[in-house]
Amino acid sequence: MNFDKAEDLCKKTLEIHRAHSEPASIEEAADRRLMALVCEAKGDYESALEHLVLASMAMIASEQDNEVAAIDVSIGNIYMSLCRFDEAVFSYQKALTVFKSSKGDNHPSVASVFVRLADLYHRTGKLRESKSYCENALRIYAKPVPGTTTEEIAGGLTEISAIFESVDEPEEALKLLLKAMKLLEDKPGQQSTIAGIEARMGVMFYMVGRYEEARNSFESAVTKLRTSGERKSAFFGVVLNQMGLACVQLFKIDEACELFEEARAILEQECGPCHQDTIGVYSNLAATYDAMGRVGDAIEILEFVLKLREEKLGIANPDFEDEKSRLAELLKEAGKARNKKAKSLENLIDPSSRRTKKESTKKWGFRI
Template sequence: MPGLVSVKTPPEAAPLRIAVPDEKNHQIRPNPDRSDPINPKTTSPIPRRPPSPSPSTSRAKPLPDRSSGKKKSPEKPFIDESSLDNPDLGPFLLKLARDTIASGDGPSKALDYALRASKSFERCAVEGEPSLDLAMSLHVVAAIYCSLGRFEEAIPVLERAIRVPDVPRDADHALAAFSGWSPWGRQIRGLRRLAGIWLRLMSKQCNLMKQKICARKLLKYHRVHSPPASLEEAADRRLMALICDAKGDYESALEHLVLASMAMIANGQENEVAAIDVSIGNIYMSLSRFDEAVFSYQKALTVFKSSKGDNHPSVASVFVRLADLYYKTGKLRESRSYCENALRIYAKPLPGTTAEEIASGMTEISAIYESFNEPEEVLKLLQKAMKLLEDKPGQQSTIAGIEARMGVMFYMVRKHEEARSSFGSAVVKLRSSGERKSAFFGVLLNQMGLASVQLFKIDEAAELFEEG
């Protein structure tokens, strides 16, 4: 009977185990069977370890309590850098990162796990041999950086990730270099600048012929190993459509988008189908097939309104596309109406709407108002967009672009001092972000020089023209 009494005491003793694990943790781990005791007089749980079937089963209840604290326990062993040499640690840490994201615990802890996993894969890699596990973990790190809005930190990680695979080596490495981009398909929408960087990185890694070879191998892989119309194939086709669009091959981009849409329909992904319809509308716009573009946009608009509500940012983004389309077809009244509808949504954003989404939408609308020759309205929208992005990390280049446009608008309305100030602020940001050799930087210096001329600052203008 004393044994039975001691079995029922652990629920009360459980908090004591959590509070006192530090000094005796190393003694507990080697013997996970916490059986009831050969020495029942001791109150500490440590001596109660000799195997005994009935107590071990009855003591199984405290284990969930210990596992609930498991999120904190991994941090202690992981501090020791020497443990990263264990080849089994990398996959374990990478799984922890994925599980942490899935559980909603927040990306910061997942980022720590993913960074440690990358370091472990790097240490355990065979010298001179490219590690596909390292490439995969780097893609996870970059994805987490993007979810945190830290795009400037994601870019060098992506650069490194695509340099790891040896593309000419074999099919696996070619697929790693190309299909590694697949998980970014959803994030690429709305991140035009980052998408452009990814495409330039891809072009540096592989020439056009290698990209085509990778694409064929990837689709062949899906035909062999994936079920028909799989979500994975749809994601890859959307990515390939983006690449074709960037290269001006609109017909191929349209073909991939249509096939991706069919796969999403087969899997019941209505919102994804609507997002693809927007992309299809953009391709039709590039091909000057405006009636078909309107039809695609209206299809997407109907789905977004029914599934997300009339005031969702996705609805506003379609309004912007329709406004641009109607301006290009000469229907200025309809274009202005859609701009106003989009601005009403951005003025009262729904909870969860990011500042980047609103700023991007306002910037696009300002371009349409610029076409209307309304510089004052353009300046108002650009100032609002810049204010939204001021405190956001990784947005310095975007803010510099907005300030450059503001400088042009100030120059048009003959506010030369404000124009010079805006150009100067943009120049400082581009210099600090390492974009001094870009063509845009040179144009910006020339624009600032023109503003200086109007203010009779000739020496300053000469220096700017010379540098530009």
């Protein structure tokens, strides 16, 4: 995930092509696609688009139609990121025509473009069209052509589940994720992917109030992430936070506290104290300490969060007043007044986190 280093290496590679390769070679096109991927990851969409167009021109000259279609899908994705939806549709439809012609109507490449179109129409509020493309993709995944990999099908099902989730159909999304997980469970090297699916299932179980299933799903994801060497990633910290919230709903406060404390350490290290995910864990940990009667510890964290907002993040965030009110209640309970020059807790400073959904739960103000 070191995109700056990746970009430097790609630049050197393209310089070598300019000096030693034929103009617009297939090899240069492949490296431009890699550079486009790096630029997209860094949010530099215009540069990514430029590299993809040059790669496409090289592939057209070499009559590599399927590669051109694959690049058209990538170009469509960039247009989506830029909210240039008409151009995205045009790119996807070009790719769809080629894939249908060269691979057949039931090929997973066709299904993958259907998924991209479904996502686009969902984003633009055309839900009927979005659902239609989802159904077309699911029809292909239900009866895959020979040679289709389970990874392709699982990936498609996971993407479609995200669309169902976003239109408030969590039960349908859960069914698709369960199918995807079953396809991958016997495949080597898929533990991290399965853990990601389980974490998403945990969030959806939580959303529909199935807290025991949510906790179990998160626990399974956490176990896989620990064994696969991702126990210090920001994603792992977020999953710990979400599992903690499920434990709160099950009144397993001690377990929740341990999970929030571990999540805090990871997210501070990976993302920093100012990241929204880290702040969310701070808030959840303060709420847990409050629920456990550790009022002094809760006050300490909330004072730190408010100081952080006032000095670095600004106080326009609606959470500020909520946190300020919670701190005032705790101080009243503890018989103190807020220290305006609150003691510095910079020893807590560390980075990491990725919050998905946010809501208040229980009187202490937990957040997901």
